[in-house]
Amino acid sequence: MKKTISMELIEKLGKPNSKIKIAFKAIWILAITGLIVLPLYIFTVSIDLGGLYGGMPSLKSLENPENDLSSELISSDGVSLGRYYRYNRSQALYEELSPQLVNTLLASEDHRFETHSGIDLQGLLRAVAGVLTFQYAGGGSTITMQLAENLFNTMSENEGLLYNVPGLKQIIIKTKEWIIAARLEKNFTKKEILAMYLNTVSFGSNAFGIKTAAETFFAKTTDSLNYQESAVIIGLLQGTTAFSPVYNYDRSIAKRNQVLNKIYRHGHIDKTELDSLKQLPIDLSSYGVSNHNTGLATYFRSMIKTELTLWAREHGYDLYEDGLKIYTTIDSRMQKYAEEAVEKHMADLQKVFNEHWKGQNPWRDLQGREIPDFLENRFKSSEHYRALVKKYGAGNDSIKIVMNLPRKMTVFSWEGEIDTVLSPLDSVKYYKHFLHTGMMTMDPHSGHIKAWVGGINHKYFKYDHVRQGKRQPGSTFKPFVYGAAVENGYPPCYEVPDAMVTFQVVGDPPTWSPPNHDGTYGSGELMTIRQGLARSVNTVTAFLMQQIQPQNVVDFAHRVGIESELEAVPSLCLGVNDVSIFELVGAYSTFANMGISTKPYYISRIEDKNGNVIENFVPKTKQAISPQTAYKMLYMLRGGVEEQGGSSQGLSMELKIDNEIGGKTGTTNNASDGWYMGVTKDLVSGVWVGGDERSIHFRNWSLGQGSKTARPIWDQYMRSVYSDPTLGYEKGKFQQPPGGIDVALDCSRYGTVNSDSTVVEEPAWDPNSIN
Structure with missing residues (x-):
């Protein structure tokens, strides 16, 4: 009886044992296949086999990554007068980054940055698990992978034939980023990668790169950013508009505090410092978006732009992308004194002029009589008038209607910009009164x-x-x-x-x-x-x-x-x-x-982006x-x-x-x-x-x-x-x-x-x- 039961048990156990063997065999086959296919797949992506995946950057481009950089105009006393750019970007070296900024970036974006080799397997598995369980808690993209995207535009450029197959495009893109990230890690140090990343991201407000962002939001250099300021700026990486302290102040405060919490969790600040920093407002008193109308020597910068563009073209450079350093003879202190003297006197003189012509128009002929049709003729020489003629046709009554139609506009005054309502013709009249x-x-x-x-x-x-x-x-x-x-x-x-x-x-x-x-x-x-x-x-x-x-x-x-x-x-x-x-x-x-x-x-x-002198200039002299x-x-x-x-x-x-x-x-x-x-x-x-x-x-x-x-x-x-x-x-x-x-x-x-x-x-x- 016992023997019979034992035989039956053995027979029952034998059936599932064969199924387990089959399962294990299948797993081994898949694993071995994966070990062969996955490297083969990655290899074919890296060489863009048959144009299926789109091109990859060469080893040379990885060693010398191109990044469009603004060219900078520098005064004789070492002050930046302004930049020429398509994207307002300038580079900062790792040594120019404050420790607080570096700690903030790593705590917020990639705290295992120092230990991984471009791909964070732990973060990647966490991201996959989050997707499968519908509890997504962050991506597996590392700073190195984000740098790969910023430098080589893997999301938008070099599309291959398989990009049109549903579901494959994102897989191929991620694969490219992994490959590029691995190559970046091989060719650059961690410090270089971190600096390159901060130099290639947008922070909104026309600020591309950490150096410009520090200047724009806090009028600071990158080596002087503290934890509170760093948290605001790094928070912008999650949404330049959504978390902008200028456009969404409350959301920026919340995002800043989230980043500060991460800094605390990773041991860079204690609880007392955390609570203190969270209570601080975001000081935007120094906020200023860089453009060609602000800063010192605006007319000088504008005047020499054409000359510099021509010089750059003749010497094989792009003024707006190659990060040239143009050293000028302008002294920023003297420039400031000159602009201050002009502003003070011209504001006072304008008051005298306005009082002098109060109730009258100053455009006069040689006999002192007001020039007839002066405003209409000046308006007809404007771009606005030419646009109206193009839209309505010469002599159309609609042109005269638009010329005299009041609309909202912001105008210059010596007391500051004024929001007002003027017709285009009245605007011409207003501006023609200025000295x-x-x-x-x-x-x-x-x-x-x-x-x-x-x-x-x-x-x-x-x-x-x-x-x-x-x-x-x-x-x-x-x-x-x-x-x-x-x-x-x-x-x-x-x-x-x-x-x-x-x-x-x-x-x-x-x-x-x-x-x-x-x-x-x-x-x-x-x-x-x-x-x-x-x-x-x-x-x-x-x-x-x-x-x-x-x-x-x-x-x-x-x-x-x-x-x-x-x-x-x-x-x-x-x-x-x-x-x-x-x-x-x-x-x-x-x-x-x-x-x-x-x-x-x-x-x-003029120097190139690496500090090599391209050309020295000397004055033209003669004994006159x-x-x-x-x-x-x-x-x-x-x-x-x-x-x-x-x-x-x-x-x-x-x-x-x-x-x-x-x-x-x-x-x-x-x-x-x-x-x-x-x-x-x-x-x-x-x-x-x-x-x-x-x-x-x-x-x-x-x-x-x-x-x-x-x-x-x-x-x-x-x-x-x-x-x-x-x-x-x-x-x-x-x-x-x-x-x-x-x-x-x-x-x-x-x-x-x-x-x-x-x-x-x-x-x-x-x-x-x-x-």
Whole structure:
């Protein structure tokens, strides 16, 4: 009986035993097949067999991964002035990342980063289990895998034939990421991978890469980010808009606190620190989205963009993607002082201008009458009008309706942007009331441009008034007349009467006699030519123009740095041909540089993204005039400060004490343009102020003269420069040429002339030698 039961039991147990054997056999077959098929599959993906999977990056591209980087413009004192980019991105080295930032990233995104080899099997299995149990608690994607996606766009590029098979695309993509991640781990250190990852992700607010994100949200460098700030920024990786502290503050706080909890769980902070950090608000007082309208030297950055783009193309680079470092001569501190001086004075001057024209429009013809249809004609020259014509057709009544249809808009004001309702035509009217300016500073000895202010606000007024804009220089051109005279033998103390000078000209009437700024033709007073320049007396300037002839003045001006076309006509002595601030500053600098003309320049060198110097730049120089002539002209220009009635005597006393200053104001006849040129032993600066068009100006000359509109900007700027000891600019005297001066500058040894130009006393030089 027992034997029978045992046999039956054995028989029963034997059946399932065979099934288990079959199951084990199947598992072994699958395992062996998997061990063969899986590597084979991965291999075929890596070589893109038959184009089934799409291409993979080469080993060379892995060793040198390409990442579009913004090119950076850097000041002479090492400050970033701005970037040129398609994506606002710049790189940070691992050594530039704060330990708090690194800990935050790893705790939040990949805490086994240091131990895995690009693929986190534990995290991957957890992700698969979560999907199968519908309890998903995080993905298995590592930082290295995310970097693979960021660098090589596996989600969107290099699609193979199998991508069209349902369900296969995502498997192939993940396989690619695993392969690329493994290769990245093989070719780079952990520190390099971590830095590369942070440099390639977007944080929203036009910030690509951790360096830009730190600047955008907290105005900090990456090495100074603390745990609270790092948690905010790393939280953005889960959703740049959803967790933006700017657009979704409460959700950003919640996400930040989640990240802080992870930092606590991994032992980087204690419970007290955690609770304290969670109570902090997110400080957005320094938040600022980088764009080409913000920051320092906006006009300068915009002006040289075309030049840099051309240079990059000629040298095989892309300005917007190759991460070039462009080192400029601009000093960020001086640039700041220049912009501050412009803002302060122009805001005040605009109030005066608005009050001056209260209830009236400032666009006037030569007789002072308002120009009819001025606004309509200006609107017709706008892009907006051309777009309306394209949409409705020329002459369509709809265009006029749109021109006068009020709509919401944000406009510029000196008190800040204003949200208002204006029609397009009213908008033109509003903006045409603004006065504009341009300013440039140059080191006359090196040719370095130290500050460049092209206008009052780059966002709303793009036109650059330093180099792009040209206007009549008025009396600031006179030093070139006097310079030609001095070069031809006239000493600074040569005396000339303030009397009418008449030129024979072509036309009707056949003569021209330039009046002084007060409308008179001279007081008869005898004055030195230094006094004539200091007081900006037109008749004295005309006398010298008549003696030395216009062509000699043209040649002299071109030699010292004026590049614009000049007409060799008598009226040139009053500055009737348009020139730029850029040219005037360069030309005046010749006087302060021993007669050596140095073309203003603004780029010292360009480096590639690895810090290799691609090109060094040097200024173009030439000996334009003798050191003797140059120093005499400095003495002439000093007359504006030192001579009674000089147009620069109104400068602040703190500037004039223990300091030699050469200065020249300039104002056109109808006060459309106000100028000031200031020269010290180390710096030459020029300022222009005027309306958007020549027809827009003060009604009277006294309010629009350069001493009122432009000189105060130079005054404020130079006081700021001298007050900053870190700049190294000190007051002092102009350097005399080697061997001293060949004439006495005390006016004691020269004779005088009558109105008919006959010599009363024989001077120490021969007037017949003048050509």
